[in-house]
Amino acid sequence: MKPMMAHTPTTTAMDALFEHVMGDIAATYGCGANAAYVRGGGRVEPARALRDARAEETSRGYLITATAPGVRAADVEATVETDSRANAVLRVKVRGKKYELGSLPAKYLDAAVAPKASLIDGVLRVAILKKMPMTYDIPVSADEDMDDDEDDDTSAITLRVPGFGARDITVTLSKPEDALSVTGQSKLGFGEFSKTFKNLPAALESKHISATCAHGVLTIKMADPDKITPLEIMVSGVAVSEDAFKDKVVLLRRAVPGTSADKIKCTLGADRVLNIEATTTHSRSSIAISVPRDVDHSTIQAVCADGVFTVVAERDADANKSHSVHIEVSGEHIAALAESPVQAEKQLPAASTDAAKKDADNNDDNDGVTIEDVPM
Secondary structure, three states: OOOOOOOOOOHHHHHHHHHHHHHHHHHHOOOOOOEEEEOOOOEEEEOOOOEEEEEEEEOOEEEEEEEOOOOOHHHEEEEEEEOOOOEEEEEEEEOOEEEEEEEEEHHHEOOOOOOEEEEEOOEEEEEEEEOOOEEEEEOEEOOOOOOOOOOOOEEEEEEEOOOOOHHHEEEEEEEOOOEEEEEEEOOOOOOEEEEEEOOOOOOOOHHHEEEEEEOOEEEEEEEOOOOOOOEEEOEEOOOOOHHHHOOOEEEEEEEOOOOOHHHEEEEEOOOOEEEEEEEOOOOEEEEEEEOOOOEOHHHOEEEEEOOEEEEEEOEOOOOOOOEEEEEOEEOOOOOOOOOOEEEOOOOOOOOOHHHHHHHHHHOOOOOOOOOEEEOO
């Protein structure tokens, strides 16, 4: 009788057995079908370290949660980045892999208080506080507004309210909602009304607003909170090389043959509009251009030489600057908000619409916050 020979499984059979065993382990620990396995080291790691993210909004802030099986607090880095357009994005890095957990309205976030985060028992929690809501009463004067000419940096709201006097009307500014509410209750029996004006400039404060009600007409004026001090720009007649302008923003370049620098007047208004007038023996012309918000108006230069008029300026270094806040992730103390949710499982706007749609297709069971992978 021939001795029995030990059967050694082929590499293919071993791979199949390994995949089968690792699949059972992944199912047991909730890694799902999209798990990635490392043979030899015995490590089981989900292809997506963060899953099932959801957000709760309370009267005091936002609480974002996500499951992170097998991940420790020391493996996680979290930041909130705010750009110049008042968009805030929560970014999380797990073992070198980057994720975006959607965007938040930056104007509601309380920058004075650092966000908190925790990762305990496979659950990541990030708590971000809101600014406390504030309302400011705007006095309503009964005196007739004698200033009929509106300034360029002032906008006005006019409401016809016959039967209402200044004593019957309340005007309030709500922050950080940036909304102006107008309510009236006539003491002469003409009923009541209520109006709200939203999406006001974030920099608008009560000191920028005035209100008058006379002869049944309510007038609310709002000064531009971003207005600047008017400037007169000196026009140089000295030619400048192109290299001197290569790192600057060219606001205007125009051929003006026969015109010297002393014939051009250049002034910048409080509304950031640059008014240019050129006067010659035979003609007079003018042009107005708006100076972009990302340009430092204090650096504007004007040159008229060799029959060419040029206006340049430097960019405002802080205009498009983003702000990043690092969040310490605790493995001991749970990050939480004290108040009860006012809207549970609220989906935050995804940082990328296309990425959100793709993620939703890959995670049909995830109806909460979209988790977006960020390329390395």
